[in-house]
Amino acid sequence: MTGARYPISPTRAAFGWKSTPPHRIPDEATATRSSPRGHNHAVAKGLPPAWRELGMAIPRYFRRSYHPSQEGSLRRAVEYLAASPAARAAAGAVGRAAMS
Helix, strand or coil: CCCCCCCCCHHHHHHCCCCCCHHHCCCCCCCCCCCHHHHHHHHHHCCCCCHHHHHHHHHHHCCCCCCHHHCCCHHHHHHHHHHCHHHHHHHHHHHHHHHC
16 A cells, blocks of 8 residues: 555554554655564674674663663774765765755
């Protein structure tokens, strides 16, 4: 039912399209599904952090002395963005919009 005539599905409109994330509504055109297997596949490519890194990061957030600047290096963040397909697509979209 989603398509050119219905940019927002009737289901999403009924549930409140601003408050409901797209992955929670299966008939939405932008719905995506994540899985541990998919995450492990992406980890093998070096895109997101591994499960162990994610689990070890949780206690750090609850310390009083926590500050985001201690979390990682700028170099590593830039390397991640250079390898991230989503960041590349966004950079391309921004570049195309600036040229038009």
